Amino acid sequence: MRLEKYRKDFPILKIKINGKRLVYLDSAATSQKPKQVIEAITDYYQNYNANIHRSIHSLGEEATKAYEEARETVAKFINAEKPEEVIFVRNTTEALNVAAFGLRKIVSTGKILLSEMEHHSNLIPWQQLAKINNAKLDFVGFDQDGYLKIEELKQKARNAKVIAITQASNVLGTINPIKEIAEIASDAIIVVDGAQSVPHMPVDVQELDIDILAFSAHKMLGPTGIGVLYAREELLKKMEPFIFGSEMIKEVSFNNASWNDLPYKFEAGTPHIAGAVGFKAAIDYLQKIGMKNIRRHDQEITDYALKKLSKLVNIIGPKKAKDRSGLIAFTMNDVHPHDIAAILNEDGIAIRSGHHCAMPLHTKIGINASARASFYLYNTKQEIDLLVKSLEKVKRVFEK
């Protein structure tokens, strides 16, 4: 594998679990971190830790510069027109909440269209908004193979005010045709959950022609606690802030306040400065490898895993690797996913089991839970072979 040389940058990959070398197949939950990211965070705390935007001393200036450079790096990474269109938040969930509640007056009683493959974080904020605004919530389904029903979307998109949809499903693995959706629904505000796509493939907000994009640093080699809300500038200007306090204001009296300029209007309080510094280091690292190369690697591993696993387990979602992101959810007849994960853990293999924060999706396909193996740039085909071997053991242990 071409990317194998990067494994040495990830200290955690050397550790042993139950006496076996760690095989980490849970990057869709959170990715591991290269030493470049860990060192950047340490460097910040050791050498230029200060609060930003308000301290005039040297450290304050240096920290502010690093924080704003992180914003510029993110903006370039997703090809935003301006850095001010990048709002730092805690994670994808917070970004989608800020989006939903920020759009409250703009959406009013207009229809909100989602898909049936959304993660809870791209479902519940819109559910709440629909309840508050007394607006209609509607859903586009997916077919037996896990593909979004585009014809249904065309019908339902006609009078939708907002379409909020994931670019890559965290259970089915399906990559949705966001550009096509944005073309179909050119009048609607297009909100994209990029939690599983931005870390794994090139994402260009202008090329996709979307209005809002949400994603987290921790799924793309960066630290936890920092994520991004991207939105077009003219939309951000119209959106209401969601969190109030210092930094997000311009003028304050005892009874009133006016909002700061973008992006600060949406960033109340001291932000996660170290997180932004680590996030920048993560993006620098990803760009050094190249997002196209990472996508190609994911696809190769997924293709290999699909072939190996299809004889052993029931795979959920599309059969072709080119239509999937780097994750495979599956079931094994009457063996519960938790039991699968526990046996795999005995062999040092980390996978996820449960409903992956997508309960309605699991209900829809008639299962309570699934097991999920997910891949990133540091995974190898040998690790897939170890996964297969361990799954064979699961089968033996639970043979009735």
Place this chain on the structure above:
Amino acid sequence: MKEIYSEIILDHWKNPRNKGRIENADIVIEDSNPLCGDKITFYLDFEKETIRDVKFEGSGCAISQAAASMLSEIVKGKNIYDIVKLEKDEIEKMLHVSLGPNRIKCALLPLKALKLGIYSYIGKKYKT
């Protein structure tokens, strides 16, 4: 590390004891674990302060289902005030395994459901 799936757990998972339902049971109590979707329903018949008969239905991981099966064997004929005293330690002893903070929820679900059932029986008794 001791293997989680001891002979005894696998035996109860493969051949659950007291699985099924009791028609017109005194108490039917259901509980679930949102983490993994484990579900347990206990059917309980009482004789004064003892559990006269118990059956269960459920779906979920081997730990939760084996724990329900083993617990049903233990509590049949036991005094309800002794059963509500059972805690995590007794369940781990029963399963011959010690579990982490996430997985222990699966093992404790049947006990939690059973206790809820007993409490609602006690509640009913004092009402009438």
